[in-house]
Amino acid sequence: MSKDTPQRLDPAAIVTSALRIADAEGLPAITIRRLAQEHGVTPMALYRHFRDKDDLLDALAARLLADIRLPEPSTAPWAEQIRAVLAACLAALRPHPTIAGLIPTRVLLSEPGLTLVERTLALLDTAGFPPDQATEIGSQALCSLVTLVATEPGLTESTDPDTRDDAIRAKRAALHALSPQRYPHVIAAADALTLCGDRDTYYELGIDFAVAGIRGIRPAARTTG
Known part of the structure; x- marks a missing residue:
């Protein structure tokens, strides 16, 4: 069997390798050639599973979104449930600050991302926000989490x-x-x-800001079609 036989190449394993490289060296370090070398195949073998690097990054974002463990729906007030959803997102993003920025533009490209968006919009609907406004609020909240993770004080320093x-x-x-x-x-x-002295406090404050911001927004009037 040729080393380029597609059956020997597990796309999930490729994504795992890409995640490891990105965590250690950043997104620019991910290349099709490097991943092919790590898995003992030619670049053409990877192209059978990923059209290009952007397609691979889509898969990387989907992996990160799949790691979000959303809480079960409850009868708690919507603000408490929003807080729990944001906390679940942060728990998945925090270990991977170098790739967190992939999420906002790719959240609708995978089932886990769609599930996250549906839950968020449903909660914002409960809070009285019409779809257009809820979409903007949800997008801003997600971007704020990504910024928190990517700009944690001291995070950009050398890993040595x-x-x-x-x-x-x-x-x-x-x-x-x-x-x-x-x-x-x-x-x-x-x-x-x-330096971020207490990482948990840093992230809890970030969620406090997001939830307080949402609570302070007045729902727009709903338009009737």
Whole structure:
């Protein structure tokens, strides 16, 4: 049997490899050629399963969306249920900050994504928001979660512990060196600005902002067709 025989190539395994590479090195590190080499096949073998890199990224987003464990529907107030949905999304996104940005533009391309959107829109409908407004609110909420994950303080530093610590110390020192007359609050917050001290608190605050923001929006008048 040729090494390029399609049966030997598991698309799910390819996506798993792509996920590992993206987590370690970022999305630009994912190439069809590299994945083919890792699985002992030629690039043409991968093209039998993925039309191009964009198709592979679609599959990568679908994998991430499939990891979202939505809570069961309940009789709790809609705001509490929205909070639970956002928390479930964050739980899946947090381990993969380098690929979280794939989700907003690909959420409608897979069954797990459609399920997430349907649940969110249903809850926003319960809150009184018409479809157009609910869609915009849901989109903004999802993008806010992606931003939280991608911009966690200290996350962009090197994965090497020593290099990372040196970079954080340098940033902290630069902030402490600022003029205390002009930037007293920046200096006081230097530690928080350079490193996420409590990750759970950081993400809980992000969800608080999202839910409070939704609660503060007045539902638009529903149009009759």
